[in-house]
Amino acid sequence: MSHALSVWIRSVAVPALRLIAAALLCLASSSGLAADIAVVLPGETALTREFVEALRQRRPDDRVVVSLLQPDQVTAPSADFLVTMGQRSLAWRVALPAGAPTVATYVTPSSLSAIEQPLPDSVQALLASPKPERQLALARLLLPRLGKVGLLYSPQAAPRMDGWSKAADAQNLEVVSGEVADAGDLAKRVAYVLDASDVLVAPDDPAIYNADNLKTILLTSYARNKVLIGPSAPFIAAGSLSTTFSSPAQMADAVDRLIDQQWQPAAVSYPRDFSVLSNQQVARSLGLPIAEDEQLAEQIRAQETQP
Numbered sequence: 036m037s038h039a040l041s042v043w044i045r046s047v048a049v050p051a052l053r054l055i056a057a058a059l060l061c062l063a064s065s066s067g068l069a070a071d072i073a074v075v076l077p078g079e080t081a082l083t084r085e086f087v088e089a090l091r092q093r094r095p096d097d098r099v100v101v102s103l104l105q106p107d108q109v110t111a112p113s114a115d116f117l118v119t120m121g122q123r124s125l126a127w128r129v130a131l132p133a134g135a136p137t138v139a140t141y142v143t144p145s146s147l148s149a150i151e152q153p154l155p156d157s158v159q160a161l162l163a164s165p166k167p168e169r170q171l172a173l174a175r176l177l178l179p180r181l182g183k184v185g186l187l188y189s190p191q192a193a194p195r196m197d198g199w200s201k202a203a204d205a206q207n208l209e210v211v212s213g214e215v216a217d218a219g220d221l222a223k224r225v226a227y228v229l230d231a232s233d234v235l236v237a238p239d240d241p242a243i244y245n246a247d248n249l250k251t252i253l254l255t256s257y258a259r260n261k262v263l264i265g266p267s268a269p270f271i272a273a274g275s276l277s278t279t280f281s282s283p284a285q286m287a288d289a290v291d292r293l294i295d296q297q298w299q300p301a302a303v304s305y306p307r308d309f310s311v312l313s314n315q316q317v318a319r320s321l322g323l324p325i326a327e328d329e330q331l332a333e334q335i336r337a338q339e340t341q342p
Contacts (some may be wrong), residue, residue: 036113049174072115074102075124089288093288108127111134133155158299159301161306165280168205182209186238213227226259253275269298275317279310
């Protein structure tokens with residue numbers, strides 16, 4: 036190769052390499068640019084406002100805006116990411132063509148079943164209902180001699196009971212199941228499950244655990260000196276003993292991580308962070324010396340981090 040040709044190649048190649056390097060640098064830095072995140076919700080409440088504010092605090096470099104879902108809305112707001120809140124917002128998003136990556140929050144296994152179609156690859160769901168493994172771990176901490184766990188559920192929730200059974204097997208707990216096919220059989224089935232178990236643990240099943248049935252379930256439990264664990268934080272004030280739950284700030288933490296992590300198409304998960312809420316008055320009335328909520332949460336977290 037002639038000297039002149041070598042000089043010409045270097046004169047062309049060096050600037051080209053510099054341009055490529057500059058382009059790669061710009062590409063790398065673009066991942067740190069502010070993203071537009073639209074939070075789609077059917078209406079504003081104290082919970083939605085707390086969640087949105089927590090998400091803004093965790094992503095100060097991004098633009099987090101609220102988009103109220105309108106009747107018959109058929110288009111998504113322009114954004115790099117969508118975050119939906121509640122079942123109605125998720126059903127709206129699933130009906131849209133594939134679009135921006137979406138994290139669906141404040142949905143439950145029962146609400147996912149109600150959609151009657153699989154999640155598209157562009158959607159991930161974060162469940163608001165307690166994780167079965169955590170509820171059972173909480174029950175063991177509250178009742179150290181726990182051996183048999185009662186599960187009461189409707190036919191609609193029956194397909195999800197396999198997950199509860201596997202979680203119980205992993206903790207060496209026996210499951211006593213009771214399916215309530217007719218509302219008139221509720222009292223009889225509650226009595227059967229409670230008589231054959233040490234505690235009643237409520238799964239996500241609004242057909243059973245609702246305002247109309249709660250009095251029957253609690254009075255039957257108290258009459259047998261048994262307690263109800265779960266199904267959610269609002270049930271604690273009504274007389275349930277304890278539950279695990281994720282606060283709006285903890286749900287925002289989970290969304291923050293999912294946005295930054297490699298996308299998992301159609302994944303369904305529980306928030307990693309959670310709290311415990313107990314009814315100390317119920318515990319005292321039943322003679323149960325239980326630890327403080329934060330201590331219970333710390334013990335469960337320690338169990339989850341063990342190999």
